[in-house]
Amino acid sequence: MSVVRVPPVLRAEAGGAREVEANGATVRELLEDLTGRMPALGSRVYGEGEIRSFVNVYVDGEDVRTRDGLDTPVRDSSTIILLPAMAGGGR
Amino acid sequence: MTTYRELLSQTKAEISELDARGAQALDGAAWIDVREADEWQEGHLPGAVHIPRGFLESRIETAVPDKTQPVVLYCASAARSAFAAKALQDLGYESVHSLAGGFTDWKRNGLEIVMPRFLSPEKRTRYSRHLLIPEIGEAGQLKLLESRVLLIGAGGLGSPASLYLAAAGVGTLGIIDADIVDETNLQRQIAHSLDTLGTPKVDSAKRTINALNPDVDVITYRERLTSENIDRILDDGWDLIVDGADNFPTRYLVNDASVWRNIPVVHGSIYRFEGQVTVFKPHDGPCYRCLFPQPPPPELAPSCSEGGVLGVLPGIVGSLQTNEAIKLAAEIGDPLVGRLLLFDALSTEFNEVRIERNPDCPVCGDHPTITEYIDYVEFCAR
Numbered sequence: 159m160s161v162v163r164v165p166p167v168l169r170a171e172a173g174g175a176r177e178v179e180a181n182g183a184t185v186r187e188l189l190e191d192l193t194g195r196m197p198a199l200g201s202r203v204y205g206e207g208e209i210r211s212f213v214n215v216y217v218d219g220e221d222v223r224t225r226d227g228l229d230t231p232v233r234d235s236s237t238i239i240l241l242p243a244m245a246g247g248g249r
Numbered sequence: 250m251t252t253y254r255e256l257l258s259q260t261k262a263e264i265s266e267l268d269a270r271g272a273q274a275l276d277g278a279a280w281i282d283v284r285e286a287d288e289w290q291e292g293h294l295p296g297a298v299h300i301p302r303g304f305l306e307s308r309i310e311t312a313v314p315d316k317t318q319p320v321v322l323y324c325a326s327a328a329r330s331a332f333a334a335k336a337l338q339d340l341g342y343e344s345v346h347s348l349a350g351g352f353t354d355w356k357r358n359g360l361e362i363v364m365p366r367f368l369s370p371e372k373r374t375r376y377s378r379h380l381l382i383p384e385i386g387e388a389g390q391l392k393l394l395e396s397r398v399l400l401i402g403a404g405g406l407g408s409p410a411s412l413y414l415a416a417a418g419v420g421t422l423g424i425i426d427a428d429i430v431d432e433t434n435l436q437r438q439i440a441h442s443l444d445t446l447g448t449p450k451v452d453s454a455k456r457t458i459n460a461l462n463p464d465v466d467v468i469t470y471r472e473r474l475t476s477e478n479i480d481r482i483l484d485d486g487w488d489l490i491v492d493g494a495d496n497f498p499t500r501y502l503v504n505d506a507s508v509w510r511n512i513p514v515v516h517g518s519i520y521r522f523e524g525q526v527t528v529f530k531p532h533d534g535p536c537y538r539c540l541f542p543q544p545p546p547p548e549l550a551p552s553c554s555e556g557g558v559l560g561v562l563p564g565i566v567g568s569l570q571t572n573e574a575i576k577l578a579a580e581i582g583d584p585l586v587g588r589l590l591l592f593d594a595l596s597t598e599f600n601e602v603r604i605e606r607n608p609d610c611p612v613c614g615d616h617p618t619i620t621e622y623i624d625y626v627e628f629c630a631r
Binding site: 163176211213214216224239241243 | 281405495600
């Protein structure tokens with residue numbers, strides 16, 4: 159099981175969790191597994207076989223789009239960061 | 250008994266004196282100004298090293314270790330430099346010359362002089378803790394004093410950033426913000442206070458900065474950044490931008506303009522307990538659109554009604570932005586280029602992810618498709 163960090167803007171979809179676990183040897187498998195367990199969260203990040211364009215996915219600090227995309231390997235010890243854009247400046 | 254005049258003429262007979270043209274013809278000469286500090290500060294020859302006459306013997310071997318290197322010494326009118334030349338000959342320097350007529354004739358003949366840049370005694374005191382750091386020192390402090398930093402927003406991030414930049418002696422601060430100070434701001438926006446409730450944030454911030462450091466010239470823009478005004482504001486000339494905007498349309502405007510104008514942006518954003526910081530340095534690293542090519546749809550943007558922010562979080566994130574801004578202005582250290590720093594205040598954790606320039610980026614990529622400003626509709630007003 160790998161650790162997936164849930165960004166604050168998506169925590170409502172994860173039942174308030176800051177981290178969830180998901181299984182998979184690749185990013186695709188992991189996101190499919192995540193979507194099966196937590197459809198609300200998964201569908202915000204992954205849909206129609208693609209990572210949503212407004213979200214970046216990092217495996218161990220590397221953007222998967224700069225590696226092998228959905229085929230990027232994931233290890234059990236990996237940490238996955240889901241990162242949608244944030245705009246706030248604390249007005 | 251020998252008089253001063255006799256001693257001077259005896260000494261001049263024992264040394265070489267060259268006029269400006271002769272001295273300039275020497276190949277690879279070290280030029281040493283032996284006058285006092287107050288004379289040096291009123292102008293000196295280009296490329297000269299300042300060693301007051303009283304320190305000449307003790308410092309010359311550090312300044313000119315090779316005793317075969319030609320040395321040109323000058324003072325105001327070639328008296329002190331004559332005695333200095335004699336001293337250097339006695340120390341074994343093989344090619345020592347005193348500049349005939351000294352600085353006075355040089356200047357009178359219209360030859361080039363340099364006005365040294367230096368800190369006044371008041372500034373030396375104010376910035377003494379910077380001057381003590383070798384990486385900053387007087388040269389770095391002068392860079393800070395000459396730098397011009399534009400702050401987008403005088404809110405949560407802009408408050409600490411503006412105060413620390415002002416305290417650090419950043420010479421010119423521009424502040425853009427259209428808002429008025431209200432009670433809900435005071436939980437985190439430390440540039441404002443009860444005294445400035447109901448006044449424009451830019452004026453409130455300016456007042457706080459002036460009270461902290463009158464060296465800082467504050468230029469205020471009480472307006473919301475749009476495609477209509479961004480060029481006018483950027484035409485005022487900024488070395489870098491500290492982006493503490495609270496909305497996506499402004500983030501994208503700032504990004505696109507900064508890429509086209511080659512201005513580094515220190516980016517910070519916050520939400521509840523979490524913040525992000527990075528430096529977008531055009532063409533050296535990614536830009537905001539490499540990271541997020543376009544704004545998210547409303548359902549993925551932080552919901553305003555669910556928003557909120559821990560009051561100290563912008564203090565931390567805005568200070569991290571200031572750290573990057575000061576490093577860029579003083580040209581020291583490794584800026585957060587190509588690295589996105591993530592801070593979680595609840596777990597007190599920092600994480601870093603690598604962000605890369607995208608060759609297909611619509612703005613900074615190899616074949617840009619966005620070449621003019623886009624005013625995105627703001628879907629989250631507050």
